[in-house]
Structure formats: structure tokens, C-alpha cells
Amino acid sequence: MNHLSSETFGENAKAALADTQLRGALRHATSLFGKRRLEAARSLSNWEDLRTEARAIKDEVLLHLDRYLETFTANAEKRGAVVHWARDAAEANEIICGLARQRNARTIVKSKSMTTEETHLNDALEAAGMQVVETDLGEYIIQLAHETPSHIIAPAIHKTKGQIAELFTATLGMAPTEDVAQLTSTARATLRDRFAAADAGISGVNFGVAETGTIVIVENEGNIRLTTSLPRIHIAVMGIEKVIPRFADLDVFLKLLPRSGTGQRLTTYQSFITGTKRNASDEGPEELHIVILDNGRSRMLAHPLTRQSLACIRCGACLNACPVYQQVGGHAYGSVYPGPIGAVITPQLIGIEKTAQLPYASSLCGACREVCPVKIDIPRLLLHLRAEVAAGPKGNAMERMVFKIWARVMMSPSLYKLGSRAGRMMQRVMPLSRAWTSGRDLRPIERQSFRDLWKTKYGQ
Amino acid sequence: MDSRETILSSIRKHLAASPPDDQPKPVFPESVVAPAAKSLVDLFKENVEAVNGHCIVTRDVSQAVTRIITDLGARKIAVSDTPPSAEEIFEYDVGITGAQAAIAETGTLVLDSAREKHRLASLVPPVHIAIVDASSIFQTLAEALAFIHQNGDISPAVTFITGPSRTADIELTLAIGVHGPQELYVIVNQGPSLSH
Numbered sequence: 318m319n320h321l322s323s324e325t326f327g328e329n330a331k332a333a334l335a336d337t338q339l340r341g342a343l344r345h346a347t348s349l350f351g352k353r354r355l356e357a358a359r360s361l362s363n364w365e366d367l368r369t370e371a372r373a374i375k376d377e378v379l380l381h382l383d384r385y386l387e388t389f390t391a392n393a394e395k396r397g398a399v400v401h402w403a404r405d406a407a408e409a410n411e412i413i414c415g416l417a418r419q420r421n422a423r424t425i426v427k428s429k430s431m432t433t434e435e436t437h438l439n440d441a442l443e444a445a446g447m448q449v450v451e452t453d454l455g456e457y458i459i460q461l462a463h464e465t466p467s468h469i470i471a472p473a474i475h476k477t478k479g480q481i482a483e484l485f486t487a488t489l490g491m492a493p494t495e496d497v498a499q500l501t502s503t504a505r506a507t508l509r510d511r512f513a514a515a516d517a518g519i520s521g522v523n524f525g526v527a528e529t530g531t532i533v534i535v536e537n538e539g540n541i542r543l544t545t546s547l548p549r550i551h552i553a554v555m556g557i558e559k560v561i562p563r564f565a566d567l568d569v570f571l572k573l574l575p576r577s578g579t580g581q582r583l584t585t586y587q588s589f590i591t592g593t594k595r596n597a598s599d600e601g602p603e604e605l606h607i608v609i610l611d612n613g614r615s616r617m618l619a620h621p622l623t624r625q626s627l628a629c630i631r632c633g634a635c636l637n638a639c640p641v642y643q644q645v646g647g648h649a650y651g652s653v654y655p656g657p658i659g660a661v662i663t664p665q666l667i668g669i670e671k672t673a674q675l676p677y678a679s680s681l682c683g684a685c686r687e688v689c690p691v692k693i694d695i696p697r698l699l700l701h702l703r704a705e706v707a708a709g710p711k712g713n714a715m716e717r718m719v720f721k722i723w724a725r726v727m728m729s730p731s732l733y734k735l736g737s738r739a740g741r742m743m744q745r746v747m748p749l750s751r752a753w754t755s756g757r758d759l760r761p762i763e764r765q766s767f768r769d770l771w772k773t774k775y776g777q
Numbered sequence: 778m779d780s781r782e783t784i785l786s787s788i789r790k791h792l793a794a795s796p797p798d799d800q801p802k803p804v805f806p807e808s809v810v811a812p813a814a815k816s817l818v819d820l821f822k823e824n825v826e827a828v829n830g831h832c833i834v835t836r837d838v839s840q841a842v843t844r845i846i847t848d849l850g851a852r853k854i855a856v857s858d859t860p861p862s863a864e865e866i867f868e869y870d871v872g873i874t875g876a877q878a879a880i881a882e883t884g885t886l887v888l889d890s891a892r893e894k895h896r897l898a899s900l901v902p903p904v905h906i907a908i909v910d911a912s913s914i915f916q917t918l919a920e921a922l923a924f925i926h927q928n929g930d931i932s933p934a935v936t937f938i939t940g941p942s943r944t945a946d947i948e949l950t951l952a953i954g955v956h957g958p959q960e961l962y963v964i965v966n967q968g969p970s971l972s973h
Binding site: 342345346349350376380382383386387396401402403404408452453454455458471472473474476477478481497498500501502504505508509513529531537538539540542543546547557564565567568571572579581582583584585586587588589590591592593594595599600601609611615616617618619620621624 | 779780781783784785787788789791792794795796797798824828860863864867880882883885890894895896897900901918919922923925926929931932933934935936937938939940941942943944945946947948949950952954955956957958
């Protein structure tokens with residue numbers, strides 16, 4: 318069921334709907350995440366103000382992104398970090414493989430990073446002969462299973478503990494058990510050895526602070542702290558949109574991100590890393606490399622609507638809230654980023670041609686917009702992308718024509734009157750287009766229009 | 778043109794092409810922090826315990842530490858001032874560190890690398906004992922952020938710790954102590970400051 322394509326979303330979704338185990342796991346996880354998020358948001362009296370403020374900060378950054386990235390880079394370099402720029406996934410992987418190769422790195426520990434999922438960094442490192450170990454428990458599980466993450470913050474959300482137990486028994490030689498504490502400690506013991514042997518650590522970045530050149534990474538497990546402090550070299554990968562202006566802005570984002578993601582007030586650990594250590598004898602890596610990745614993001618700046626997509630802080634709340642994601646899970650989207658935000662970002666990153674079905678993987682109910690901590694208008698973005706699909710080669714010429722006529726009719730009272738009269742007669746003899754009505758409830762037109770009803774009841 | 782210039786000029790080009798945003802600029806009220814209803818020490822203790830940590834408020838820190846170590850029957854103890862090497866620390870039972878500040882509203886410890894040179898003692902051993910002065914407890918996250926970023930400077934590594942290491946990656950079932958400690962003891966020192 319792995320490595321599905323976005324081009325077959327419809328079929329993927331049908332297969333997922335038939336998988337009762339998957340749907341049970343999804344129902345449990347998304348409802349629990351949703352409940353916890355709501356409680357956490359309610360624990361702050363100024364939640365709505367925080368959302369507004371976060372969005373205003375992101376808008377400010379995005380409108381001057383070149384300047385903030387330059388400030389971030391200058392400040393990080395002043396403190397000893399080396400900043401690299403990568404136009405696309407291939408260049409980012411080349412930079413990272415090169416850094417690892419020059420240092421004869423054989424074992425590389427990695428903490429969870431959606432950006433490196435996007436660039437398929439693990440494949441590149443393995444092709445270069447290096448062993449890469451994912452150290453986040455969820456990522457480790459799916460790495461052992463040769464799968465991809467199905468949720469932005471809970472990568473193995475689609476798996477039951479029974480499936481994970483089978484996997485650990487088969488791959489790690491664990492004695493069969495479904496005890497979650499036992500499963501966790503098995504992973505801990507195996508991964509400790511990898512940490513002790515690691516030559517390089519690779520992480521993502523949640524926020525890059527322009528004012529100080531600091532990178533901030535949040536987590537619960539402690540694997541990010543180990544990844545970024547044990548090996549001699551730390552390589553951090555961040556998308557261009559991760560930069561924020563001021564250190565004090567973290568107050569807003571560190572309130573919103575954990576509450577939206579897991580319903581926590583703060584995650585267990587926040588690492589604030591500013592350049593390299595000051596004395597050679599201090600704890601921590603000798604080298605810090607920050608790889609700034611574009612990979613299609615700068616294109617999204619060209620319109621106020623698409624620009625919103627870059628405000629995303631990857632909390633995953635829209636996935637949990639989405640009635641489509643709740644039923645089909647992350648893999649059906651066939652993309653690195655699933656759910657509503659994935660349906661918005663993916664077509665913009667890799668092109669609408671290969672992802673034309675994704676903007677339609679939504680009922681436009683607006684639940685995603687309600688929960689988004691940075692108030693991204695996801696439904697409006699989906700409509701924007703649908704318009705792009707409809708106007709392009711994947712659009713349906715018949716549908717286009719029908720809606721053109723529809724628009725004309727709706728704008729003219731006399732045509733509307735005529736049209737509804739014609740429709741009333743036609744619906745008796747001709748059923749509506751099957752493709753449109755098989756998945757939608759369309760009520761037949763009433764026998765009498767409101768105008769006629771008024772006329773018979775109250776005269777002229 | 779190198780990659781840096783390519784990306785920056787792509788950003789400039791696309792921003793220049795963008796039609797003006799019709800969204801009105803938001804106006805938001807000054808955030809007002811209501812003073813805590815209880816003492817910061819009590820609030821801090823309550824929140825440490827809410828995230829599965831233990832919290833001991835005392836005037837006698839050494840007695841509290843001795844007691845925890847005795848009760849645990851711990852043999853190898855790493856102290857952040859004079860730690861074992863990164864390889865050896867995996868063998869230790871307990872790690873003891875200070876904390877330069879704390880946040881009452883979240884039950885969070887703040888470890889600053891300028892003072893806490895060996896923060897692995899707070900992460901690798903299965904038990905972490907942290908000592909923080911009662912007078913170093915702030916109410917809010919914002920105050921703690923301002924504390925670690927004073928006079929425009931910040932240490933190379935600052936770590937916030939809220940409770941013991943945890944995961945919920947298997948069926949969202951809470952498991953304590955995945956990569957970090959299973960037990961966190963926070964000792965709030967009400968006696969004379971130990972930080973000098």
C-alpha cells in the first residue's frame with residue numbers, strides 16, 4: 318500500500334475506505350488529536366489574537382523574505398554556522414551527501430524532518446553508501462516497514478500496535494508483545510547504539526530567527542537533542558519559509574504550535590541552537606551546517622493567496638480536522654504532505670499536472686481553516702487550484718461549457734425563469750449527468766417555483 | 778549566478794509580480810498577562826507534576842538529592858559540572874544539572890549552555906535531577922525567552938525541558954522515557970542561591 322501516486326487519489330481513497338483496520342486507527346487518532354487541540358486552545362483566553370498575530374508576523378516575513386533570509390544567514394554565520402543554499406531537492410541532497418562524504422561519515426542519525434522527506438534525502442544518502450537511521454519512534458517504525466509517513470507529526474498514525482509488534486519481532490528479534498512501553502524500550506535500546514556510533518546528525522528546523530541566527534527545533538522524545546549534540550557535525554535542513562523576524566516572536570509560535578499539534582502547552586524539549594560551541598571542550602558538535610531549501614517555494618510568493626501556503630508551521634491540525642483525511646488517511650494523497658495543507662502545497666511544489674485530483678480531495682467544509690493556527694484560508698486556496706485545473710488540459714470541456722451557460726443564466730432573471738421552467742420539464746424525461754450526481758445529493762427542482770407560489774397565494 | 782543569488786532573485790521577482798494584498802492589516806490588543814492566582818512556586822510545582830515530573834520544594838537541596846539517590850539505589854551519577862565523556866554517559870544511572878530559569882505556567886526548566894556546559898546529563902541517564910532557585914522562576918514563556926536573549930546575546934545552546942521524555946507514536950498511547958529520562962525530579966531551592 319506504499320508509494321501511491323497523487324494521480325490516482327480516487328482509487329487510493331477507495332482502497333483506504335475498504336481497510337477497516339486503517340479506518341479504526343485513523344478514527345481513534347484524529348478524534349483524540351482534535352479533542353486535545355480544542356482543550357489546549359481553550360486554555361488560553363487570547364487564542365484568536367494569537368492566531369491573528371502569528372499570521373501577521375508570517376505575512377511580514379513573506380513580503381520581505383529576501384531581506385529576512387539574508388539577515389538570518391549573516392547572524393548564523395557570525396556565530397560559526399555554515400549556511401548553504403539549495404535551489405531544489407537534488408542540490409540539497411548533493412550538499413548534504415558531500416558534507417557527509419568529506420567527513421567519511423558512515424552512520425548518520427536523523428531526527429524527523431518533513432523537508433528531508435520532500436527531498437528524499439535518505440535514498441540519496443543510502444545511494445552514496447551511508448547508513449541512515451531515523452530516530453523519531455514513528456519515523457523509525459515506518460523506516461523499518463519501508464513505508465512513508467502518513468501524518469505530518471505522527472508518521473506511523475496508520476499502524477496498530479499489533480502491526481508494530483509484528484514488525485519489531487521480524488526486524489529486531491523482539492519477543493512478541495503488544496505492550497506499548499515494551500515496544501518503546503526496544504526501540505530505545507536499539508537506537509542508543511546507533512546514536513553512540515553516529516558520525517553525523519541531520520535535523521529539520523521549526524523556526525529560524527533572523528534577529529539572532531538561531532534555529533529552534535521542538536520535540537517530545539529527546540532524539541532531536543541527541544541528534545544535534547552527540548555527532549561531530551550537525552546538518553539542519555530548512556525551507557525558506559521557516560524564518561521569523563525576532564526572537565520574541567517565538568512566544569507566539571511556541572504557544573500555537575504544540576497546542577495545535579498535540580494539545581500540549583509546550584512539547585517536552587525545545588532546542589535553541591545559535592551557531593557552534595564557544596570552546597572546543599564544550600559539549601556539542603564542532604560544525605553546524607544549515608541548508609536553506611527553495612524547491613518551488615519562492616514561486617508561491619507571486620500571489621497573496623498562494624503566498625499564504627508558506628505561512629504553514631506544519632502542526633498537522635488540519636489533517637485531524639479534515640473529514641476526508643479522517644476517512645482515507647495520509648497515504649491515499651500519494652504525496653509527502655497529506656491532508657488539506659498537502660492538497661494545497663503539493664500541486665504548487667510539483668505541478669498541478671501530476672496532482673490534479675488533490676484540490677478535489679476536500680468537501681470545502683472549512684474545518685481546516687477553523688483550526689489553522691496561522692489562519693490559512695485552505696478552502697479558498699483549493700478553489701484557486703481547482704480553477705487552475707479546470708482551465709488547464711485536465712479540465713473537462715463539457716463541464717466548462719455547462720458552467721459558462723450556468724453563469725449566464727444565473728445573471729439574468731428572465732433566463733433564470735426560463736431555465737428553471739425548462740429544467741422542471743426536462744428532469745422528468747432526462748436524468749442528470751451520472752458523473753456529477755453519483756456522489757452528490759441533488760434534490761429535484763420543486764414542481765412550483767417560489768415566484769409562482771407567491772403569485773397563486775397573494776395574487777399579483 | 779550561485780544558488781543563493783538564484784533563490785534570492787527568484788523571491789524578489791515573484792514578490793514584485795504579486796498583486797497587492799487586499800487583506801486589511803490586523804490590529805490586535807496589547808497582550809495583558811493576568812498575575813498568577815497562586816505563588817509561582819506552587820504553580821510551577823503543579824505544572825511539573827501535570828507532565829509526569831516530581832517536584833520537591835525545599836531549603837535543603839543536598840538532603841533532597843541524597844534522599845532521591847538513596848531511594849533509587851543509584852550507583853553512577855553524572856553531574857553537569859564535571860561530567861563523564863559523551864561515550865561513558867550512556868552507562869550512568871542518574872544525571873544532575875542546574876537550571877538557570879523556569880516557567881511556572883508550563884512547568885518548564887531552562888538550561889543555558891553558558892552555565893550548564895554538559896546538558897547530556899539531563900538527557901541520557903534514565904533519571905534526571907534538576908535544581909532550580911525559587912527566585913529564578915518566571916511566570917510566562919515570554920519572560921523566559923527574554924531571559925535567554927538578554928542584551929541581544931544568546932548562548933550557543935539553550936534547552937527547555939518540560940517533563941520527562943515522552944512519545945505517543947504508537948496508537949497515541951503515552952510512553953514515558955523514549956530517548957531521554959524516564960524520571961524527572963525537580964528540586965526547587967528556597968534556601969540561599971546555589972548558582973554562585
